[in-house]
Amino acid sequence: DAMVIQNPRYQVTQFGKPVTLSCSQTLNHNVMYWYQQKSSQAPKLLFHYYDKDFNNEADTPDNFQSRRPNTSFCFLDIRSPGLGDAAMYLCATRGGYVNEKLFFGSGTQLSVL
Amino acid sequence: GESVGLHLPTLSVQEGDNSIINCAYSNSASDYFIWYKQESGKGPQFIIDIRSNMDKRQGQRVTVLLNKTVKHLSLQIAATQPGDSAVYLCAESFGNEKLTFGTGTRLTIIP
Numbered sequence: 533d534a535m536v537i538q539n540p541r542y543q544v545t546q547f548g549k550p551v552t553l554s555c556s557q558t559l560n561h562n563v564m565y566w567y568q569q570k571s572s573q574a575p576k577l578l579f580h581y582y583d584k585d586f587n588n589e590a591d592t593p594d595n596f597q598s599r600r601p602n603t604s605f606c607f608l609d610i611r612s613p614g615l616g617d618a619a620m621y622l623c624a625t626r627g628g629y630v631n632e633k634l635f636f637g638s639g640t641q642l643s644v645l
Numbered sequence: 646g647e648s649v650g651l652h653l654p655t656l657s658v659q660e661g662d663n664s665i666i667n668c669a670y671s672n673s674a675s676d677y678f679i680w681y682k683q684e685s686g687k688g689p690q691f692i693i694d695i696r697s698n699m700d701k702r703q704g705q706r707v708t709v710l711l712n713k714t715v716k717h718l719s720l721q722i723a724a725t726q727p728g729d730s731a732v733y734l735c736a737e738s739f740g741n742e743k744l745t746f747g748t749g750t751r752l753t754i755i756p
Contacts, residue, residue: 536688574734574746575689622688633679634744636688 535559538623538637545613546645553608553640555623561635562628564606566598569620569639581606582628610642618644657753664722666750668735673716675737679744680709680720683732692720692733722752730754 537556545551555564563582567575579588581600595617597609610617620641624634658664670678676697681689695702695709695718702709708721718735732749 538688572748574748577743577745580743620686624688633691633694634689636681636690639686639688641686 536623536625536635536637538621538640540640541638542641542643544643544645545610547615548612551610551613551642553610553621553623553642555606555608555637556604557623557625557635558604559625559627559635560603561625562603563626564600565622565624565626565634566596566606566608567622567624569622571619575622578608613642613644615644618642654748655751655753657755658725659755660727661724664720664725664729664752666720666722666733666735666752668718668720668747670716670718670735670737670747672737672739673713674739676740677738678709678711678718679736680707680718681734681736682729683734683749685731689734725752725754727754727756 535558539554543551563580565580566578568578569575577589578592578596579598595611599607608621620639622639623637626632626634679694680692682692683689693702693704693707693709695711697713700711706723710719720733722729730753732751734746734749736744736746738744
């Protein structure tokens with residue numbers, strides 16, 4: 533049974549049209565992450581939540597925003613997608629301890645036309 | 646900044662042989678390391694992890710070796726099978742909430 537669920541599996545949007553990707557988890561984990569992964573590259577951390585505390589990476593563009601309305605759900609909002617934002621977006625969770633493995637969802641593949 | 650990298654971007658191995666995937670890390674303060682398997686179009690799947698107070702850890706058909714002296718991490722897969730074909734990602738952290746990933750090695754199993 534999937535524990536970290538990302539929807540949709542594939543998302544197509546137009547240049548400049550806002551898009552929201554969603555992630556839900558059944559693990560009751562404190563920490564939720566959003567990674568961006570471009571083709572043949574390593575996943576790159578965009579931001580993460582520790583409970584309700586938002587932690588943005590210094591090099592994450594302002595175009596990327598996130599919301600976590602409750603423990604189970606986390607959203608990635610791209611306010612004005614550009615062609616360079618086409619990528620796989622990965623959601624991951626972790627329990628409240630450091631140095632523990634992350635559980636990943638299957639990802640959302642975003643295309644920008 | 647600190648980074649985690651891999652020596653070989655691609656690796657082809659005969660079915661049934663053992664595979665060794667290598668990873669170099671640059672942050673000597675890193676205290677936790679992890680290997681993920683990522684199949685095409687899917688999210689990373691946990692394989693095995695190791696803490697810096699250990700040199701070796703074994704799982705089912707997999708072994709992770711950590712050499713802190715030369716800041717090197719390796720993943721050994723015994724008796725590789727077609728289902729082992731994937732990209733293998735190493736990652737590290739240093740006592741915080743974030744994992745930093747390397748680019749990955751694509752493992753191809755030759756029948």
